[in-house]
Amino acid sequence: MFANVIMLSTVLSMNGHLPPLIPWQGKSLQLIQSSGPLTTDFELSGGEVSPTYEDTMKFVDRLIAANPTQFSSVTIGESFGQREIKMIVASENGQFSANMIKSNGKPTILIQAGIHSGEIDGKDAGFMLLRDIATGKRRDLLSKANILFIPILNVDGHERRSKFNRINQRGPIEMGFRTNGNNLNLNRDYTKVDTPEVKAVLQVINSYNPDLYVDVHVTDGADYQYDITYGYTPAFASESPKIASVLEEKFQPHIDNKLSQQGHTPGPLVFVMNKREFKEGLAGWIAAPRFSNGWGDIANVPSILVENHSLKPYKQRVLGTYVLLDGAIDALSIHHQTLKAATMVEQVTPRELVVERQYAKEPIYIPFKGIKYKKFESALSGQTEVKYLGEAQTYEKLPIYWKKEIVNKVMVPDAFYIPSTYSFIVDKLKIQGIEIDLITTSEPVSNIKQPEVSDYKFDRLPFEGRFRVKAEFNYLSVDPKNLEGWYKVSTEQGRGKLATHLLHPEAPDSFFAWGDFHTIFQRTEYVENYALVPYARSMLKDNPKLALEFDKKLRENKNFESDPKARLNWLYSKTPYYDQGYLKYPILMQYKPKQREVEK
Template sequence: MLTTLLFLSASTVFNSHLPPLLPWQGDSLALMQDEGPLTTVFELSQGKRSPDYLQTMDFVDRLVAANPTQFTIKNIGYSHSQRAIKMLVANEHGHFTAKELQHSKKPTLLIQAGIHSGEIDGKDAGFMLLRDIATGKRRDLLKKVNILFIPILNVDGHERSSAFNRINQRGPSKMGFRTNANNLNLNRDYTKLDTPEIKSVLEVINEFNPDLYVDIHVTDGADYQYDVTYGYNPVFASESPAVSSVLDTLFKPTIDNALTKKGHIPGPLVFVMDKREFSKGLAGWVATPRFSNGWGDLKSLPTILVENHSLKPYKQRVLGTYVFLDGAIEALSLHSQQLQDAVDKEQSFVPKELVVQRRYSKTADKIAFKGIEYAKSFNELSGQQEVTYLGKVKNYTDLSIYWQKEVVTTVTVPKAFLIPPVYSDIVQKLKLHGVEVTQLSGANTQPLKQAVVTEHTFASAPFEGRFRVSASFDLIAATNMNLDGWYSVETQQAAGELAVHLLHPEAPDSFFSWGEFNTLFQRTEYMENYALLPYAKKMLESDPNLAAQFKKKIDEDSTFANDADARLQWLYQHSPFYDSHYLKYPILMSFEQPPIILNQKDKEI
């Protein structure tokens, strides 16, 4: 048994279970140094190791000590285990407040590493880049941009370190875990905001208003030649198409050119439709707002998701990330005005209708793709055909790619959402999202609509700690509403599209869908037959129309006619004793002009 464990340990650490590699000897190897006080753990280990949390925080301190005039440390929050989440702020001319940095003539780049802490390439690449700035080797970079760098976002998952956390990833020798200490995936939390880590990031974005947000991951799945893949929602599916177009036409060529010159192969952010049959084509994913890049798309915050290829060696991936960041800085420096113009355009426009759900098209586009040759054979362990990648180049000239082009759900954008005062926690989350919220005082001056659940389904298992719910709705008039103390969220604002995704109950990443309003499915008052029946008799006698409806339902619906409980329930529902709030979504919608605010209370709750 011990021999088996030793064998398994060695085979995993040295990656003997993974597909063969293509040879690589990129010019980016020259970026590494092997001596000096700011040589990283990654470099000292020849590209095999990544520092633990304490070593990481120590290196942050050393960077600042080496260049205190341009580097500062900001503590942006704490994990549930009370580990500090730190961010390094780098700018050319000394210490700036966040407001001063926002008004800097240079654009600001936010680099986020370790949201999935097993995918930690960004930390070690960022340290090398900042070290080269601190020591004067890359003094040019801070002449181009200001940099915000979060080396580890998922600090608790980072310390759940093991050689056995990701079976399909080549290094580092030990790596952190995907989720945080509460087993929540931070890159599924951008709408519901259950984690202190993502709340900290949103606070940074609100405070510093970065011009470009880069979120660095490592992907999995099929084998292919690309070592650095990255992307953003494509123009056809983007809610900020002008921003996506600038990233596509101006940023991507600059970044791709930098990577290619240094011996890396940049590629598109795509997945495979069938992991056992690569030739069936690629899946063109469109991120929803639970993900960083989907959230950024709705906010008109230019966001690039980097997904380095897990089967490439750690050294190659980290060096590719360094080059990617160098290219992104160059692109941001060259094209910041075009990007800002696109952001301004998108933030000033909110459509009348908004797509909130898509699915993969049945019709494929065709692209060239740098794949890896593979063979298929029957595997006795799985009992089915399995893929074996052979480590040989296979270039596809017209591989099918299926984008999420098919629209499933479109909603009409209301003029405003009206939130009852009891949901102040939702208001706080909206403000963290950068959504403008105002408090009302006085009587309602407009017609309002309320969504009523007609059918609903709860998920059979929890996802990200919550039982999600999907539902269909009728929209009814909400009458006799006193809006004194309520909150208004107008959709014609910079974060208006995001507000719709958060507050419209039909949106799959809304607060409703994540279970924030599950109490509306509870009935807490019930009837007794001995009380209901005599009351119902008098009710029907006094209301001939209602009596006719009851008789018609009995005559036309035999199931209803033969079900005593259903008949009693119908009578109870039509009585004034029935819970008027049951199955009604408490956030109201206005499709007219926004409500008149007689006394706006601009205060924090």
């Protein structure tokens, strides 16, 4: 008791800089046990502590020992820091292998916690839920679904524990760090797959084929009444709209009802347009494929992103997560056939694919449960700042700007062709669960386009360890005579949309944009002027059309006319000695004969 009093005093002093709270006494408080088998560290601390990696792994072992007929654990990967990434597999009849899970007639939910290990609510909520199953209190849950639970994905970041990792979050007292041991954000890695942690998750999804994927986070941003916010890509901006509609129409009402009955306030997954003026409205974010839920939308994996409200107490957030997971399992048991049917429909790859969106200029209006605030002029920042007052304020019609306006969409090729020298790209595609064929014959292929970079710009600073690049392209018709030994990626497959996002160079989360093809920007063979000048003179003499083009360029472009280097480089580019791979995207794209692809 005395230790709990000291702990509570510590928490109050640490949170003194945060906005005042609206008092909460939810029914879900009854879920906490103070003693008995498998009482969690979270519960023993009065809802203020989350255990270390070592203690977490010990609890995994105790959980399985308590019910080995229905619980097992598997190591799904190892971090760069050589820590094991564990997953608990829970099945009613002790069927733990991936093949058994897929064939036992029950739907499967994958629950992932600690991708940002400072946002660790899902770990402690999941342990309470599994404990209640293991001890018989909630054994009904395994009659509804198989459960896959990753308590900590970012295991290295988890051990970078501190009381000072998240200034705007109420607990736990010590929490992990946002990025992994290499300072990479795992929830930006679902396309480039640089991290062993995300590779492990993708392999789990490919092996177990879960019907629902739930990724648990804690949000940043403004203050509001909602304690549990969650969402998915809405149907109007989704590349898997049938799946999105089932989540919206079947799952969300069920989960919201569970949360409300237990004293929680569920809300939409939104952010704030202007953090210093809440009334300007909300940002309806649409996740790109680099994020877990954006990847799920493209890969036809029904996904829910949970973003608990960081300003609510840790105990309240964890209990709300328990209720949400309970509701998600229940909804999955009821609606899994409808969800599975929608998932099957979305296996068909469209002929066009939206690869980039921006926020709409015109909002829609929604009711929203906010918190009163006042503005003041800060002598520290030199600008107007916001102070939240801890009093409820409901907006009847608050504007929300959804990120739904289309910036760019691309024609989806029938197939991509990857040269054998880029086999590392093939390896990445295999991790993504994309089907690939090795070409073993020398038969020619037709209707092939090759993107050529016409303009480009590298980011000034690295992002997630990469110097990203944006480019514009011309699409050249090419006639490859022999692609034997190359790899073919057909887009007529379940993950054809994902393959297009990864391989089409105009997609912002493509391998190209992330920097896997930076070598095409290098020229490695050069020319001496004493050799080029006589060769070019002869070339222009033999090619009057080219000579006229050169003269016209001299007349119309004074910068070109006055720049000897530019003149000679242009002439060199017209010779057969010029590097034919320079600025050429090495992956070829095949289109149907009648499918139009503009040569820019």
